[in-house]
Each structure stands twice: as C-alpha cells, then as structure tokens.
Amino acid sequence: MREILRVNMSTLTISKEPLPEKWARYGGRALTSAIVFTEVPADADPMGPDNKLVIAPGLLGGTSAPNGGRLSIGAKSPLTGGLKESNSGGTAAHALGKMDIAAIIVEGVPADKTVAYALRLFPDGKVDLVPRHDLKGLGTYETVAVAKGIEASEHRYSEKVSFIVNGPAGEMGMKAAGIAITDPHGYPNRFAGRGGLGAVMGTKGIKLIAIFEEGLKGKEHADKDAFIAAVRKFSGALTTHAVTSQALPTFGTNVLANIINEAGGYPTRNFSSGQFEGVDGISGETMREITVERGGNVKHGCHAGCVIQCSRYYVDEDGHYITKGPEYESAWSLGADCGINDMDTVAALDRKCGDIGIDTIEAGVMIGVYMASGKIAFGDGAAAMAVLDEIGHGTDLGKVFGDGAEATGLHFGVKNIPVVKHQGLPAYDPRPIQGIGVTYATSTQGADHTAGYTITSNVLAVGGTVDPLKPEGQAALSQGLQIATAMLDSLGFCIFVAFAVLDMPEAFEAIHEMAAAHTGDEWDADALMQLGKETLTYERLFNEHAGFTNADDRLPKFFLEEPLAPHDVVFTVTDEELDSVHSFVPEVAAQLGIK
Template sequence: MVYILRVNMSDLSIKKETVPEKYQLMGGRALTSHIINAEVDPHSHALGPNNKLVFAPGLLAGTPAPSSGRLSVGTKSPLTGTIKESNAGGVAAQKLARLGVKAIIVEGQPKDDKWYILKIDNEGGQLLPADKIIGKGNYETGELLRAQFGEKAGVISIGPAGENKMSAASIAVADMEGHPVRHAGRGGTGAVMGSKGLKALVIDDTNAPGVEIKDKEAFRGAAQAFSKMLLANPTCGTGLPTYGTAVLINILNEAGGLPTENFKRGRFEGAEKISGEFMYDTILARKGNPTHACHPGCVMRCSQIYNDAEGNYLTAGFEYETIWAFGADCCIDNLDQIAMADRLCDDLGLDTIEMGVTMAVAMEAGVIPFGDGEGMLNLLKNEIGKATPLGRILGQGAAFTGQAYGITRVPVVKKQGIPAYDPRAVKGIGVTYATTTMGADHTAGYSVATNILKVGGFVNPLGTEGQVDLSRGLQIATAAIDSSGLCLFVAFTVLDEPEALPKVADMLTAQYGVKVTVDDITELGKAVLRVEREFNTRAGFTPAHDRLPEFFANEPVPPHNTTFDIAGEELDKVFNF
C-alpha cells in the first residue's frame, strides 16, 4: 500500500492515510507544494505550530529509473516567507518509496522542549526520544543513529543550526557512505524541522514491498534508453562525472559572471586555484574519488570524495556553488579552507550558498576582511556553531546580516542569497532569481544552461532579448523534473535530445499504468508553479517582490560593465502561461 504518513508533533500521533486521487500522479515538488498550499495558512508563522513540513520522494523514486533519488522537502520558508521546495539527493527518497511512503507530513509542535526521532520502517512510523543526539553535528548524529538502527538505515537530520532555528539551516540527507552531504539546503527547511522538535528521521527499508511497476518490460526499455542518452551527453556523461559541478568555475570566470567580492566584479583572480580542474588534480593526488554517486542508480555521479592534505576524508558533494560562495565571493582562493567550510556547513546543517553570501556581506560590513579564510572558518565553527549573538546574526542569512550592520549592497531576492551567477552578466538567470516562487534560486530555472553553456540553444547572456521566455520555459520544466524525482542535471540531456523527455513520459506511463504524455509533464510543471504562486500571493507577495536589489540596476559589473536592465514589466510576463 502506498500511503501518506501524517505525524502530529502536538499530540505525538502518527497516522497512515490513503493517497487522495488528486495526488496519485504527483510526487516530489508537485506533492509538497500542493500539500503546503492546501493545508498551511500562508499567514502562519513559519516556525509555529501551523506550518507543516512535507517530505516527498519523486514519482520515479525507488524504481530503476536512472538518477531518480531526489527527495523534496516542502514548507513555508522562515527565510523568505514564501512557499519552499528544496530537494536533495542521498538514499532516503528511494528507501521511502520502497516502503510505500508517498509523503510524510509533519505538523503541530511539541508543547515542551522535547526532541524526537521519527523512525520509519515496514510497520509505519514511530516517534522515539532524541536526547542522545541533541546538540550533535550531522556527522556524529548519523554515526550514532546507524549504530543504533543499523548501518543500512537512511538518515535525514538537522544539525545545531536547525536546532537553533536559524533561517539558513538545512536538512541533511545521508549519501551511500552515510555522509550527511546532500542537503535540502535553501530557505531554512532545517529551522522548520527544528521547530517541530524533530532532530532526525531514520528509514529502515528492510522487507520493504518496493515500488509497483504496472508494465515492467516497458519501464525497463524506457529506463535503459534514457540512461543511454544521459551517458551519451557530454555534460551528463563526461563533464559532471569527471569534474563535478566545479567545472563551472573556469567557465563562469571566463564569461565574467563569477560574482567576486560580494558581487563587485565578475572575475576572480584566484579562480584557477578553486577550479574543478584543480580540484580534480587535488583529489587524485590525495587518493580521493573524483567520481561518485550520491544515491544508487545515479549515472551522472557528479559527487566526489575530497580528502585533506593527509589523505583523510574531509568532505563530499563539494559543489560549484559552495566553492564560489566561500571562494570567489569571499575572495578566498584556498580550496582546503573552502572544503573545510563545506564540511562545517554539512555538519552544522547550513546552506552553503546562503552562508557564503552571508560571509561576503559580513566581510563588506568589516566583521572580518575579504580573503580571511581562517576568520571565516572561525565564524562558522565558534560563532554560528555555538549560537553566539554574532552566530545568530550570520545564521539567519545574508539579508539579516546586512540589516544588522546597515549594509545596502546585499545580494538577495525575497531575502534569499543570490547564487553563483551574476545576473548582470548572465541576464537569463537574473530573470529566474527575480521571479521564481522560491526567492533567489538558480535551480528554479537554470538559464545559465542556454546563456553560457549553449544547451537548449543560445540566448546572449548580456542581452535582454529572449531572457523572459527562456526563464519561463525552464521554470516550468524544472517544476516538472523536481516532481519526478529525477536529478535536475538530466535537463542537460533533455534540452538537447528530443527523444529524452518522451522516455520520461514512457517510464511514468509504464509505472503508473496511466498514459502520460510530454504535454502532461509540462502541464504538471505549470500546475506546480500555479499553486506556489497562489500560496505566495495569499502570503502577500506581489510583482513588487519579483525584483532584484537596486544595486544590480545601478552598478555595472566588470569586465562587461553591464547592469541588469530587464524592465519590471518584462519580468512580470514570466508567469503568462
């Protein structure tokens, strides 16, 4: 039986609910966003008892579909005040799907300050005391939980940042080695989990019934064909497995779109020393692993194991955005310091993008100087990690830190830190930052693909023409992919290979026994955006919020010396569909 698990933290009750008809062909983001919009009053305090936290594997989770292990986390964001979906890799989604868990809805709030573990297995869910892991980082939490519940248990957890309800707090999902390096990072989902008194979820899929596939043969055929296309694609089959996402450092630097020194310029003099190529060489020299999958069945394997100079494990899932944020944006060119920042964020449970952007704002405020890698690590470990007043400022993110210090050059949209692509040099991504339902988010409509990587055609990154149409199409497609459970990186193939998306439709058709067309997938994407917009509108968001901070319009960014000059009325056309 496929079911929804409803966990009420106010009375500690757990219910298995049948999946309503309308949610049958939804998964991942489609499901989290529909549930949040239907069940949460947009006026609720994000950290109060009336907000909810929803976990949902994608539609293809738990099947042999390649790279289909994304787990969506949905809630009202304490960072942005908008609806939020943030998804992560790791092993949890597939285990949940195999157990028949369509979604977990966590609601209410414990009346006392008790903390809980939600254990999910073939019997259902139960709440257990979390006393022994409270205050622990995600690494130790995972070790203790696997010691208690078995080495194969899937772990979802928050670190001290989530316990302290910081708006930059993430939810960590352990990967195949049990490392807590895959995160539902953006928007403070970890703070919501903390507000629910939930320290961790443990998923034991022993004797799980597995996912029912109506037409196994048809599914296998479509999955194999899709897999083959992914492997044949230069980005998905070669670029990502070799260099990981950090391959983008040199590319964006060359394009003049690598935000440097808190978005003052688009090229970083130390780019080479933090590049994917440099990282690859370093990993090989230290006997790490440059090519690593975050969940079973991923064929793109963009993760890696990054060892320290002594050859000991330091971090994994070391992404371009993280390296940019703590690197170029903070003028730090020491990859080991950046790797340690990544490790600390994984352990404390913090969004690396938000924290890197925050550090650069703190540097602009003079808290520490630009380029001070050791100072940055100290802030992460001893201020944020210990929840000192300064740590509580930084842990609330870039907008908050900017306000605390009276800084006006704060790169955020809807209070969420702007990621690793300067919107003045890559204008298509600026359209996405401004308009997405999520606050500044590159994954919501990755126009960089077409602006810079020339995937899915080419739209001049420095021009204003075509950017709105580009972002609209990508936002719709992304909402659909985020609902499927497929990793967004399949888009590099889908955008250039006309036969790829039909294979996704074929897999869904074979699995659910209902004809799903490519048009249905597009319509699902549109439906997701519509409910997200509906929530945000009811929460008080208007086109006035779909704008970049004024300094992007007023300050030209070198080397191209361009500003973000797409008019507000143009941005307002993104959702004309």
C-alpha cells in the same frame, strides 16, 4: 497504493492515510507544494504550529529510473516567507518510495520544546517516534555516527539505513538552516539547504528521521517491460551525452567555475566583480587534481541509480574524508564571494556548514556581506570559519549570522545585499547573465539557481538566440526553464538529466514513457509540462496569499544601477518582461479550481 504518513508533534501521534486521488499524478515538489498550499495557512508563522514540514520522494522514487532518487522537502520558509521546496540527493527518497510513502507530513509542535525526537520508519511498515535526548545539539556527522550504531543494534537491522538529520543551526531556529540527508556511504553530506527548512524541522522537535531499508523491494510497475525499455533508453542517453557522461562525472558541478568566471559572471567579493583572479585555486579542474593526488574518490552517485556520477569526496593530505567535493555553488560562495582562493579552506568551511546544518550558499553569501561591512577582510579563511563557529555555538552574533545574508547585511549596515525574497543569490551575477537574473527575480523560491533548467523545444528555440548581455528573449527562456525544472523536481529526477534530453529527443520521450509505464496513467510531453505549471501555480498563489506582489519579483537595485566589471553592464530586463514569466498561472489555477 501510495500513502501519506502524518506525524503530529503536538499530540505525538502518527497516522497513515491514502494519497488523495487529486494528487495521484504528483510526487516530489508538486506534492510538497500542493500539500503546503492546501494545509498551511499563507499567513502562518513559519516557526509556529500551523506550519508543516513535508518530505516527498518523486513520483518515480523507489524505482530504477536513472537519476530518479531526488527528495523534495517543503514548508512555508522562515527565510523567504513564501512556499519553499528544497531539493536533495541522498538515499532517503528511494527508501521512502519503496515503502510506498508519497509524503511525510510533520505538523504541530511539541509541548516540551527541550525534547529531541527520532522518527523511525521500519521495513515492515511500523513507524514510531522516540525521544533521543542524546542527539540534541550534536552536529550532523556525530548524530549519524551515534544513531547508526544504536538504531541498528537495538532493532537488529543492518546498517542499511537512510537518515534525514537536523543540525544545531536548525535546532536553534536559524533561518539559513538546512536539512542533511545521508549518501550511499552514510555521510550526511547531501543537503536540502535552501530556505531555512532546518529551522522548521527544529520547531517540530525532530532531530532525526531514520528509514530502515533492509529487505525493501523496488516498486511494482503497471507495465514492467515498458518501464524497463524506457529506463534503458533513458540510461543510454545519459551515458552518451557529453554533459552527463563527460564533464560532470570527471570534474563535478564545479567544472562551471572557470566557465562562469571567463564569462565575467562569477560573483566575486560580495558581487563587486564578475571575475575572480583566484579562480584557479577553487576550480573543478583543481579540485580533481588535488583529490586524485590524495587518493580521494572522484566519481560516485549521490543515490542508487545515478548514472551521471558527479559526486566526489574531498580528502585531507592523508587521504581522510573531509566533506563531499564542494559543489559549484558551495565552492563559489565560500570561495570567490569571500575572496578565498584555497580549496582546502573552502572544503573545511563546507564541512563546517554541513556539520552545523547551515546552507552553504546562504552561509557564503552571508560571510561575503559581513566581509563587505569591513568587520573582517575578504580572503580571510580563519575569520570565515570563526563566523561559522559563532553560528554553531549559538552566540548572539551567531544568531544574526545564522539568519542569513540579509539579516547580517542589515545588522552591519551593508549597502549591497544580494538577496531576492530575503534569500541569498547563488553563483551567477545577473548583470552579464541576464537570463539567470530573470529566474532569480521571479522564482517562487527566492533567488534560486535550480529554478531554471529545461528540456522544451521552446527553450531550445529561444536558447539558441539569446545574447547573455541583453534582455531580449530572457523572460521566455526563464519561463520555460522554471516550468521544466518544477516538472523534473516532481518526478524525482536530478536536474542534470535535462541536458541529455535537450539534444536527444528520445531521452525526453523516455521520461514520459517511464511515468506512463510505472503509473499506468497517460503521460506525454504536454502532461509533463502541465505538471511543472501546476507546481509553480501552487507556489505562486501561496506566495500571493502570503503577501507577495510583483514588487517582490525584482533584483536589488544595485544590480540595475552599478555596472559590473569586466563587461560593465547592468541588469536591463524590464519589469513588464519579469511580470510576464508567470502569465500562465491564472489559467492553470482555473484548471485546478484554486484561487
């Protein structure tokens, strides 16, 4: 029986309660969004006592479902003002799943704002909350290094422990702060980065969540044999499809750099061009060559059960770990968007972002905006590092930078600020790739690239005909993508599984077969899509209650007015088409009995 672990930081009390029956089919993003919708007033101050930080493994968290170990963290976002789900890899999701914890809800705020707490979950079910002043202000890497030894020795557990860590940026309440999660080797390099949830964790006074895993067993299944059969079917698909067995494991997500650049959609120097002449220096191909030459690891999973293995470690010239191999979005934001073409510089910036606990996408977009102000030059890696240092030191200017791209752009009077719902755009310019522009504009999450991946036949049909430079069909494509992504996020799957499923119907079947065999409930393709729709409906309605209207589902005007080289196109999807993306919400809301 899955439970909710409720941690009240005002009273410093901890309690457990059964997961309500109405949410029995929910996990991950569906659950974080349903809880935030239900328990957080839409007009709550994101930094106040009424906001809640919700942490949930997917419905299949704790099982052996391939690539099923993603973690959802939700709250009202200090950055967007809307409902946020930020998704991460790392080992914490499976650990929570094995403990039968459906979600941790952290609510209230401590009376003493100077205290840093560690929330500790033990294999025997015990949970406690202890002051850890020694960790306050430490970077994420140092926090883990200090905490790991002490916690393990104090409790005589092995070092098999997952950490969810807040960095200094989150402790200082900066709106671009994310939350780090440790990977299988104990590095805090997986990140729930988007939307400023580190700032929410900071208001709660929690520096660290430690989940001790020693002796934890995998979850029981309603039908073990059927579950194992579905796992084998799914794993077979992932290990044979080109997307999940070749490109990602070999080059990582940054294999996209050359491709998006060639398409003319690689935002360069604050979205002023669609091609970067220095892309070779920061591409996935180059990153692999450098890493292999230096003896770094170029293929591993970010959590147990990952069969795609797209993670890698970037190392220095002596082979010492610096950071995870920067993902495509990080290499772009800290590279091309800032005019930086050197992989070592990008990796150093990525490490710095991870250590101070700031979202790499928001940080890179922010630095690009700052560079556009003329205060520092595009391509100046040392100046970019100095900006991150300002954030880490919490200077007055650093607090502006730490609040993200929009705050920085407004402060310095920059004309073109690439944000939607106050959140920086990721690594695809919406002018030559109009479909991603629809997703940016209409996503409940603010400009978010992960709000759009899919497995539906509708997307296959539409996706086979759209012209990236034209508006026709893009809204329908984006709608399908957003629904499917919300579904995968709710089950706990890595979004990259979707691409095997696209071409292999048996893989799609395996997803609902795993859900059915694990839970004992009926699951089919329609039920999976309904899960995605319900998730988006909670998010959409919360945002409406928070004051969002269709006018917020729009790209900044410069994307509509300033043609982007080399295609020389603007974004042309109409407002009516954008407004059609969430056409299903009223019907689903009625089904859920919510308004």
